[in-house]
Amino acid sequence: MSSLAATLPRQLVQAVNRLPPLAVDAVIVAVCEATMMWGVAQSQDAEISVGARPWPWFVWPLVALLPIPLLWRRRAPFAVLLLSGLSLVLLSIPYNLAVTYNHSSQVMLYLAMVTVAYYCTGWQFWSAAVTCVSLNFAVVTQSVGKAAISALITLMAFVAGRLAAQQRDLARLMAIRAQEAEQAVDARAAQAAAEERTRIARDMHDILAHAVSLMIVQAEAGAAVVHQDAAKAEKAFDAISDGGRDALTQLRRMLGVLRDGDALALTPQPTVAELPRLVETVRSAKIDVRMVVAGTPVPLPPDTEVALYRTVQEALTNMLKHAKAERAELRLDWAPEALTVRVTDDGVGPTPGTPGRGLIGIRERIGACGGTVHTGRGVDGTGFEVLVRVPARSGDSS
Template identity: 40%
Template sequence: MPFVVPRPADAPPADWPSYAMTTLGVLPLVWRRRAPVAVLVAILAAGGAYNLAGDGPGQPLPYAGLIAFYTVALRCTARVRLTVGGLTVLTVAVSVYWNTGTARELLFTLFVSAAAYALGRLQHTRQAYTAALLDRAAQLERANRIEAEQAAARERARIAREMHDVLSHAVSIMIVQAEAGPVAVRKAPERAEAAFEAIAETGRDAMAQLRTMLGVLRTDEAAPRSPQPGIGELAGLLERVRGSGPQVRLERTGAVRALPAALEATVYRVVQEALTNVVRHAGASAVAVGLEYGERELTVTVTDDGGGPGAGSVPRARPGGHGLIGIRERAAAHGGTARTGPGPDGTGFELRVVLVTSGAEVGK
């Protein structure tokens, strides 16, 4: 201001030491976030030194001290705030007494100091609220990412089970038919033709089901998708197995009714995997597939007269096979269980799967 509005003639000139003293009252604000209490003390000391030094270039404004006090309220702990607040009130009282000694100046100075403190606490609350929102958003993002990864893992496991069931069953039937083909060509040519037709039919069915599952992996929403096989397709499945040698019969007991599509698909896959094991490992001549409709559950049994597992419940499967694991996972997905062991008369092999149907909406 002395460069714009000339100072009174009786006032001392504005010199560089006075400007330097004014600068010292503001410069510490650069470090206010690192050391708010030290900055407040430095600014108050600079202001006191300015008043004691004499008449400088205009009146030093108290805004730097208010900003420093605001920073103390914003960043310091409650113990430090209370200590600094008490010392500030004492400093204000001494300063006012030294300056004018009027109640008007004392109340005004205390009011603006309290306002700076209140603004600091409000800003602290706002920052804490914003930080809590950001942390919650980050947690939700992590939770959503984990859920998406788990969903993707479950979908991969489901597709792996489907592909295992389809390929294992189809390849087993085709191998049995192909091995019987040369013998049939020499002894019964008409049976060889039926074997080759069974191989072709099994291959076409497997390809159709694989196309359905691979369509799930496409990103194009318009990709055509066929429904999953259900109980109604068991007749065709059993007919293909009969072409491989064993006689298979299907028996339904209880109140036969329509079931949800997902549950029917599980029944189909369970029976398919069980019959695959029969063809590959049992050497059975007869297989009985039973569907027992209870009030709250559906029991699926597959019993053969082949070479049983003996004591215990170890399935006929090669080491590292995933057939029984897949059956247990499918049963658990519907709140059920899967057990294996010898047949009812102690011979052969039986798979017994219980699936919960209560609480599900009926329909396909």
């Protein structure tokens, strides 16, 4: 029962809010007319009981017309208040509506006051308060006590209007904040989607560039020995086939993630532990790649693991494509607070001009992990070097 009682007022308010404003105001005017007519009838009976003559017949139509301006209370609340109050005062002076006997004939003045308190601000707000109190005292002249009661009712109407206005403003503010929060969520989702598209594009570039570079090197090697050493040519073509299948598998996995975004967390990402296998694929292209690991491995954040793998993959791919190198070295120096990765080769070294997309991608990946990147000639002035340093994650951190 208590829940039903609490729900009914809310449902009633919602039903009223769904009605057209003019229909609501028409009902208010009708109720106001009925109330005022009843109040005036009570006042006339009181006047007759003390020997006064009945009022002229046209007083009743005039009283019925008094609440009509309330139909425009939303558009011009202050003007409606003035018109209603002055009309009531002018009609009370010659015919003594005896509002001192009851306050029902002033109900339209109270409603106008509620409307002004709800809609008006600034100078209209305070002018309406003073005007309404003054009109009440002008109408109620026979009893100071009843004049005070009339002023108190006016104050209550004023407070009711202001409370309703505050609830309206609070509801609007909450709606705005809810909309802003929804927009912020949408913006974060769009940003996350854009970042994920960028990551996938980089991964596809790394996968394809690495696989195609190996396939080109193996194809050239196979073509060179196909007539002299069939066994070597067969191994080269097998390496091409294996590299193509591996790249195709990774691309299918990635495209499957694009079709089903919920499977993203289940898709395995390459890590530092898979670098030896990456080195083996490069060795199959007849490049002498040496891998050196120094120090004790420490935990790395997952995004850092992926970034390091893709960085080494891009560095070795660039070596295959551009360096014309015969030897290369991948060195991992582990320390408690950081990991340093160095990829060097004995090739032609850096070429002048703007860095390619691969090197730019390396800087963006490692920078996002809080690391640093240096590229250029090796320490001995020959070949090319990619030097990366990333912070480690403490084993007891949460």
